[in-house]
Amino acid sequence: MGHPAPPTLLVVHDQGSAGPLRILSAARGLCRIVFLCEAEHPLLAPELRQIAAHADVVDITGLDEGEVGGLAARLAPDGIVTFSEHRLRLTAAVAARCGLPFHSAETAAALTDKYRQRQALAAGGVQDTGCVLVRHPDESAAALAVTGTPAVLKPRHGAGSVDTCLVGSAAECRDRLAEFTEAEPRKSVQESARESAPEPVREFVLEEYLRGDPALAASGWGDFVSVESLVVDGEPRTVAVTGKPPLVPPFRETGHILPAPLTSATAADVVRLEQRALRALGIRHGVTHTEVKLTADGPRIIEVNGRLGGFIAEIVQRRTGFDMVAAALRLALGLPVTAPEPPAPGPAAGAVAFQYLLIPPAGPVRPGPLSLIETLEEIPGIDLVDVSAPKEPGRGDADGSWRRGTLGAIGVVYGTAPDHAQLAGLLRLLEERMDRFWYGAPDADPAVRSGAA
Structure with missing residues (x-):
């Protein structure tokens, strides 16, 4: 009598806190790993080629959320996970489609949206932190009137302190926002921090500065x-x-x-x-x-x-x-x-x-x-x-x-x-x-x- 097939675990993969080799090592004797990812993306391809003989890699390049969900459902997975900030929302959507435990769509949205997260923490009585959404340099003065100075300027979506700085005046905030939202510098800086569905306008938040003691x-x-x-x-x-x-x-x-x-x-x-x-x-x-x-x-x-x-x-x-x-x-x-x-x-x-x-x-x-x-x-x-x-x-x-x-x-x-x-x-x-x-x-x-x- 043969051994039962190991469970199938989908890993929605991107740049993150665990690479393919590390994931496969942890999965040894536990489950079969299927990576869902942009298989030929230059940031991912070198490591994926190293594990090509040891894991299944399913290319999702160009697919929308619904298409990835349908593809995943056909694999009949037993679980799903991601180690990438930039794939949390997609993973939540696929998990819902497949009936698997993961963050709900609402929770994933709050975890990947710094403005929404501040609102949720305030509504839950945990912490009320001044936080204002800013889309244009001209909104700097009004935003600083809410947060006070100095304030922290950061992308609404992102990780790793990319384009994050302290601003002490409306003029400084305007200058930084103008710099961060210029097309070419943004592309080069964000090449390692992709969203599965990039926003047409890059948004930022201005937050109250939490002064350390x-x-x-x-x-x-x-x-x-x-x-x-x-x-x-x-x-x-x-x-x-x-x-x-x-x-x-x-x-x-x-x-x-x-x-x-x-x-x-x-x-x-x-x-x-x-x-x-x-x-x-x-x-x-x-x-x-x-x-x-x-x-x-x-x-x-x-x-x-x-x-x-x-x-x-x-x-x-x-x-x-x-x-x-x-x-x-x-x-x-x-x-x-x-x-x-x-x-x-x-x-x-x-x-x-x-x-x-x-x-x-x-x-x-x-x-x-x-x-x-x-x-x-x-x-x-x-x-x-x-x-x-x-x-x-x-x-x-x-x-x-x-x-x-x-x-x-x-x-x-x-x-x-x-x-x-x-x-x-x-x-x-x-x-x-x-x-x-x-x-x-x-x-x-x-x-x-x-x-x-």
Whole structure:
């Protein structure tokens, strides 16, 4: 008697928090993966070619929502998931067509629309944050009258801090909006952040600036955290509270720290707020990544994301052994998932895992040789330096690279430290070394100093 066929799981694939190889690894022995994606898109094709012999890839290029839904239904899937912000709404539509658990269309809309999400959080009594929709530079003054100054300008739809900045006046807001909505720069900046159905007019939101309170975080840390959760039948289960190094201007993340450098009381407040937000948005199923600002008035929601956060699966697995990609697949198939006990925050946390993104400064720079980055591996506590630098790395404002947000990173440093105090010193050393790289200081290279080069 033959073995029963494994369940079929649809992965609506695009640029996101898990690549095809990582997904197939997590699916081994669990299910058959079928990728629904734009198979020949230049951003996706290289990885898809690597897994062509090991997975089914169904091309959805040029298909509308209804056509993708019909195609998916004919595959008789047992579950559906996406790891891409830009495919959440399409995945919700296909899930509804196939009768599979996922975010509802209404919830997916709130998760991918920053304006609608603020409205939903306010209506749910979670948080009232000043937020105004802006479509034209001439609307800047009226919008700032609602939010006050400074305010945060960001795309209504998007991820990774693309085209996100602080504005302090109507004139500055007008200038930034005009820059962001110019046709050619927008195309180049947004090439990695496609929507399945792009809007004819790119819209932005202007939001009240949530001012961080340094007293709520240890000196030298970022003033925000993220909460990683599994949601089962509407009940959030916390996997981790992840800390951050300080942002690089204007609002670009520079990595993740697990456990977060918070007191247990602050971490508990953060989780309570996050769970209220998930319920207010109607999230009943799947993996979430919620960013929370630490302010003088307590934790405040920055945004809720209805999918696995970027880089989060790696740091959670490295620190706890728990595989969030596999958990996302199991949830999508309706299989039981047990969330681990979150790592204790604060001074008693023990070993601390970290990722440090190599983000170019916002101003013009003159990068040194990549050998300056390669020498980072010599620093105790650094396990891996993964560099994918362009031919002319880190030109800063010379090419507007800050507009690409975290997509502008030229690499990632992975490592561990015995505790938060020693990690703080290690991060300071990394910042100093990278300053020498960005500004082309030759004395940072041991080979140069020794006369060997």
